[in-house]
Amino acid sequence: MKKYLGGISFGLIILVTCFLVAHITRVIDTGVLTFRVLMIGGVVLSLAFSILSEKGLWRKLALGLSILVGLFYLTAFELMRIIFQGNGF
Numbered sequence: 001m002k003k004y005l006g007g008i009s010f011g012l013i014i015l016v017t018c019f020l021v022a023h024i025t026r027v028i029d030t031g032v033l034t035f036r037v038l039m040i041g042g043v044v045l046s047l048a049f050s051i052l053s054e055k056g057l058w059r060k061l062a063l064g065l066s067i068l069v070g071l072f073y074l075t076a077f078e079l080m081r082i083i084f085q086g087n088g089f
Contacts, residue, residue, distance in 0.1 A: 006058030009049035
């Protein structure tokens, strides 16, 4: 099972990225709570799978992409939400 966790993690982070792009371009319009739960859950699950997978190309790709998508989500959505809510927006 450890052999396939890297590929599963890579596929999951690709799905999370597609969901993020679809939400940004307004192809789908989900609620705020649903968006946050799916994004945070998907990134955390992908990170966990990639850390638990065996070493190799899929682990490196999945771990790098998970960290990249997680950092983008954190800065673009969560930190901006905190900044704008604190200023009365």
